[in-house]
Amino acid sequence: NGDHQSITPQGILEQQAEKWQVPLTSKAFAHKLDEIDPLKHMRDEFVIPTVGDLPNADTTRFDSNSESIYLCGHSLGLLPKRVRTAINGWLEDWAKLGVHGHVHGRNPFAKCDYPCIPTLKKLLGAQDNEVMVMNQLTSNIHIMMISFYRPTKERFKILYEERAFPSDEYALHSQMHLHGYDPNIASIKVSPRKNETYVRTEDILDVLEKQGQSIALLFLSGVQYYTGQLFDMETITRAGQKQGCVVGWDLAHALGNVPLHLHDWNVDFGVFCSYKYLNGGAGGIGGIFIHSNQFDKDYPRLDGWWGNRYDTRFQMRSEIDRDIGADGFRMSNPSIHQCTTLAASLEVFKESGIEKIRAKSKLLTQYMQYLIETEINQPSSKYQIKFLTPSDPEQRGAQLSLHIVGADAKQIFNELERCGVSLDVRGNVIRVAAVPLYNSFLDVYQFVMLLKNVRI
Amino acid sequence: NGDHQSITPQGILEQQAEKWQVPLTSKAFAHKLDEIDPLKHMRDEFVIPTVGDLPNADTTRFDSNSESIYLCGHSLGLLPKRVRTAINGWLEDWAKLGVHGHVHGRNPFAKCDYPCIPTLKKLLGAQDNEVMVMNQLTSNIHIMMISFYRPTKERFKILYEERAFPSDEYALHSQMHLHGYDPNIASIKVSPRKNETYVRTEDILDVLEKQGQSIALLFLSGVQYYTGQLFDMETITRAGQKQGCVVGWDLAHALGNVPLHLHDWNVDFGVFCSYKYLNGGAGGIGGIFIHSNQFDKDYPRLDGWWGNRYDTRFQMRSEIDRDIGADGFRMSNPSIHQCTTLAASLEVFKESGIEKIRAKSKLLTQYMQYLIETEINQPSSKYQIKFLTPSDPEQRGAQLSLHIVGADAKQIFNELERCGVSLDVRGNVIRVAAVPLYNSFLDVYQFVMLLKNVRI
Ligand SMILES: Cc1ncc(COP(=O)(O)O)c(C=O)c1O
Numbered sequence: 001n002g003d004h005q006s007i008t009p010q011g012i013l014e015q016q017a018e019k020w021q022v023p024l025t026s027k028a029f030a031h032k033l034d035e036i037d038p039l040k041h042m043r044d045e046f047v048i049p050t051v052g053d054l055p056n057a058d059t060t061r062f063d064s065n066s067e068s069i070y071l072c073g074h075s076l077g078l079l080p081k082r083v084r085t086a087i088n089g090w091l092e093d094w095a096k097l098g099v100h101g102h103v104h105g106r107n108p109f110a111k112c113d114y115p116c117i118p119t120l121k122k123l124l125g126a127q128d129n130e131v132m133v134m135n136q137l138t139s140n141i142h143i144m145m146i147s148f149y150r151p152t153k154e155r156f157k158i159l160y161e162e163r164a165f166p167s168d169e170y171a172l173h174s175q176m177h178l179h180g181y182d183p184n185i186a187s188i189k190v191s192p193r194k195n196e197t198y199v200r201t202e203d204i205l206d207v208l209e210k211q212g213q214s215i216a217l218l219f220l221s222g223v224q225y226y227t228g229q230l231f232d233m234e235t236i237t238r239a240g241q242k243q244g245c246v247v248g249w250d251l252a253h254a255l256g257n258v259p260l261h262l263h264d265w266n267v268d269f270g271v272f273c274s275y276k277y278l279n280g281g282a283g284g285i286g287g288i289f290i291h292s293n294q295f296d297k298d299y300p301r302l303d304g305w306w307g308n309r310y311d312t313r314f315q316m317r318s319e320i321d322r323d324i325g326a327d328g329f330r331m332s333n334p335s336i337h338q339c340t341t342l343a344a345s346l347e348v349f350k351e352s353g354i355e356k357i358r359a360k361s362k363l364l365t366q367y368m369q370y371l372i373e374t375e376i377n378q379p380s381s382k383y384q385i386k387f388l389t390p391s392d393p394e395q396r397g398a399q400l401s402l403h404i405v406g407a408d409a410k411q412i413f414n415e416l417e418r419c420g421v422s423l424d425v426r427g428n429v430i431r432v433a434a435v436p437l438y439n440s441f442l443d444v445y446q447f448v449m450l451l452k453n454v455r456i
Numbered sequence: 457n458g459d460h461q462s463i464t465p466q467g468i469l470e471q472q473a474e475k476w477q478v479p480l481t482s483k484a485f486a487h488k489l490d491e492i493d494p495l496k497h498m499r500d501e502f503v504i505p506t507v508g509d510l511p512n513a514d515t516t517r518f519d520s521n522s523e524s525i526y527l528c529g530h531s532l533g534l535l536p537k538r539v540r541t542a543i544n545g546w547l548e549d550w551a552k553l554g555v556h557g558h559v560h561g562r563n564p565f566a567k568c569d570y571p572c573i574p575t576l577k578k579l580l581g582a583q584d585n586e587v588m589v590m591n592q593l594t595s596n597i598h599i600m601m602i603s604f605y606r607p608t609k610e611r612f613k614i615l616y617e618e619r620a621f622p623s624d625e626y627a628l629h630s631q632m633h634l635h636g637y638d639p640n641i642a643s644i645k646v647s648p649r650k651n652e653t654y655v656r657t658e659d660i661l662d663v664l665e666k667q668g669q670s671i672a673l674l675f676l677s678g679v680q681y682y683t684g685q686l687f688d689m690e691t692i693t694r695a696g697q698k699q700g701c702v703v704g705w706d707l708a709h710a711l712g713n714v715p716l717h718l719h720d721w722n723v724d725f726g727v728f729c730s731y732k733y734l735n736g737g738a739g740g741i742g743g744i745f746i747h748s749n750q751f752d753k754d755y756p757r758l759d760g761w762w763g764n765r766y767d768t769r770f771q772m773r774s775e776i777d778r779d780i781g782a783d784g785f786r787m788s789n790p791s792i793h794q795c796t797t798l799a800a801s802l803e804v805f806k807e808s809g810i811e812k813i814r815a816k817s818k819l820l821t822q823y824m825q826y827l828i829e830t831e832i833n834q835p836s837s838k839y840q841i842k843f844l845t846p847s848d849p850e851q852r853g854a855q856l857s858l859h860i861v862g863a864d865a866k867q868i869f870n871e872l873e874r875c876g877v878s879l880d881v882r883g884n885v886i887r888v889a890a891v892p893l894y895n896s897f898l899d900v901y902q903f904v905m906l907l908k909n910v911r912i
């Protein structure tokens with residue numbers, strides 16, 4: 001739908017309301033948006049927990065058989081139905097083939113990482129051998145840093161964001177220690193300005209301009225876990241590289257959420273997990289992106305036999321015959337448990353296409369923001385909601401981080417859980433994501449109505 | 457059965473043959489051994505592939521519905537039936553609970569590593585907090601080496617065995633490179649003497665005596681993947697530590713195969729995988745052992761949020777509040793895919809007990825050796841089998857490495873596969889393991905008869 005590119009999500013919503021002659025804040029409008037949603041059949045690919053399934057829902061007030069409102073895909077994606085089939089296939093192969101399952105069967109164990117790659121390439125905007133699945137997110141951060149964080153006396157600092165996900169910060173700190181640097185001296189953190197909630201790109205560029213020569217590595221989140229901010233990866237990458245920094249991105253909250261063009265953006269490396277928007281299950285396999293520019297560079301490595309080329313791997317040579325690019329960073333044989341899950345889950349992305357997903361996502365999120373602004377942020381309300389997330393749709397993904405002002409977020413959270421809504425609270429911030437593959441506009445409408453009328 | 461401790465496995469076999477008045481080489485003897493096997497009901501816990509299931513079996517000669525002879529547990533253990541139930545439980549929890557599955561449900565995702573620990577502690581001979589499951593084998597080697605390989609100018613070498621598993625060697629080499637050492641200079645490899653097939657303990661002790669002061673780390677396999685040799689871990693560890701070396705063991709082929717007493721042996725660290733004797737599935741979760749003596753030492757670490765204590769993890773502090781011992785080495789949230797599989801598989805070990813498993817294993821392996829010696833290694837045979845594996849039952853686990861002399865091992869291997877036998881060939885060596893949890897004495901008998909009469 002070419003139109004949708006040129007006008008804002010809010011513009012689209014208003015056009016539709018006008019066209020249908022239905023108020024934007026009405027339930028009918030939500031229904032109508034769902035009707036024309038080109039991805040509406042995708043919801044059926046997932047198991048939506050019922051209200052009665054949820055541990056904290058109040059089934060005296062809400063029908064236990066009705067579908068719950070799941071807005072927690074930024075934390076753990078729902079179960080794709082085809083994962084069940086795929087896992088049964090794996091167990092059948094294991095049962096019947098034992099060790100022969102490594103090369104025979106539905107999804108041969110020894111190559112079970114590969115079926116994940118074609119769709120991941122599309123989601124990441126990667127070229128051949130630039131993506132591999134392996135390990136998990138934090139271990140991949142370390143593996144990448146062993147290769148790409150090469151501090152020198154003059155250039156040893158790491159630039160990252162204030163309130164980075166703790167695991168990233170622990171990883172960065174321990175890597176600094178590994179090289180003998182005090183994190184207090186080797187860290188440069190970019191943060192929002194006073195009274196602002198997210199980081200301005202210009203402020204990052206400014207730090208790079210002023211301190212870039214001391215920075216060995218820039219390591220930021222594509223989408224920030226706490227604020228939901230989508231960074232301008234292309235601009236920041238270019239500015240970092242101009243200063244001679246290596247630029248890596250943590251794509252935990254970006255992958256499957258927003259389109260990525262890592263190759264074209266010339267990103268040096270990226271790391272990701274698969275349990276959020278990719279719906280790969282708790283502790284699902286992680287992965288890496290390595291730009292093809294980096295393939296031939298000589299950096300320290302943590303080698304393992306799975307980084308050896310397939311053809312010669314079982315010759316069991318004593319010197320590694322390293323595979324190309326990201327494939328060469330593998331250490332261990334792939335987990336069929338994790339890979340078969342992810343490969344099945346990614347089929348849904350393949351069939352949907354990230355552009356369609358993103359188009360719907362922008363509408364869903366804008367719709368949520370608009371409803372909150374008009375239905376809740378009124379002078380008469382018991383409390384107000386401040387958005388930590390940028391209101392510009394180009395600067396965010398699916399997630400909205402709602403800072404509750406004038407009420408206790410935890411109390412609101414608890415009551416919403418009783419109403420059968422799944423979300424996430426940290427301090428006074430409630431994080432919600434309407435996930436385009438399985439959330440409907442009605443989910444968003446109902447959530448905002450529950451939030452509006454919450455008993456606190 | 458106290459008796460079994462004091463007499464040799466061969467002695468037990470002979471006693472039984474005598475008692476039953478049945479020839480040791482008869483099929484009746486195999487049947488009788490199975491009858492009195494205290495672990496015989498455990499076979500029913502596993503899915504044994506039928507002949508018809510196997511890709512290379514010849515169903516014109518062999519009944520496709522009969523159970524195949526699976527002797528490849530040293531490579532990939534068979535599917536424990538209860539894994540199916542456990543995985544269905546996980547999928548049900550994911551389906552119904554989504555993100556709430558982290559703390560609710562049958563095996564809460566966020567703590568799904570813990571159920572594996574009690575049985576692993578027994579199998580490894582470990583105390584509280586000395587064992588954790590995480591990552592996979594090669595990545596764990598690297599993680600341990602970042603902490604425990606601390607070369608200095610005087611002491612920077614690593615002692616390991618000739619023909620170490622390639623992944624271990626690649627890992628060791630790349631860690632040497634990381635510290636700026638040439639593997640040709642920093643490696644000391646112990647090897648079998650000329651015309652011998654496995655390494656003598658005395659030769660390792662000798663190297664330690666002579667070169668120990670230059671050795672930073674001793675890293676050997678508990679059971680050698682190629683020869684099946686079980687090293688005297690206690691003696692070697694003591695000798696290494698006497699020289700001031702750190703001593704770590706790769707337990708890939710030892711865990712679940714032979715009883716381990718890592719704490720009592722004062723082993724500094726160990727690493728393991730779970731897809732061989734533990735039956736945790738291809739690419740199953742790996743793990744580490746850290747001796748409690750090491751808990752308070754100050755070494756470099758690769759930190760991640762999962763190494764933070766559970767109580768404070770979600771406070772999302774910017775400084776890690778590290779968990780005790782092995783738990784503090786975790787980086788990423790555990791994979792429910794892998795952990796639920798392993799936890800279910802380990803139940804079989806819990807119910808069997810490693811001492812019983814080992815007692816049966818010694819009999820199975822001795823029985824196989826004896827049958828090969830008497831049935832195949834005859835002057836009239838078309839070929840001879842030389843054992844790379846020590847004939848002393850105390851110096852081996854389940855595996856026998858059969859060096860084929862006078863025939864093409866690959867041809868024998870292919871023909872055995874056609875007969876419905878699963879095994880493993882590398883060069884002129886066929887590796888077989890009779891796994892006490894699911895292999896019967898009849899399996900061994902039938903295998904040797906097939907081997908004896910093999911058409912080549
Ligand atoms: C002794 C040994 N070390 C390392 C490995 C590699 O294991 P992974 O692929 O799990 O890292 C194996 C695998 O069979 C092994 O037997």
Ligand SMILES: Cc1ncc(COP(=O)(O)O)c(C=O)c1O
Pocket residue numbers: 136137138139165167168221225250252253273283286760761762787788789
């Ligand atoms: C941005 C970010 N980094 C790191 C992590 C830690 O991931 P893992 O436990 O897979 O290492 C997460 C998990 O939610 C995350 O969101």
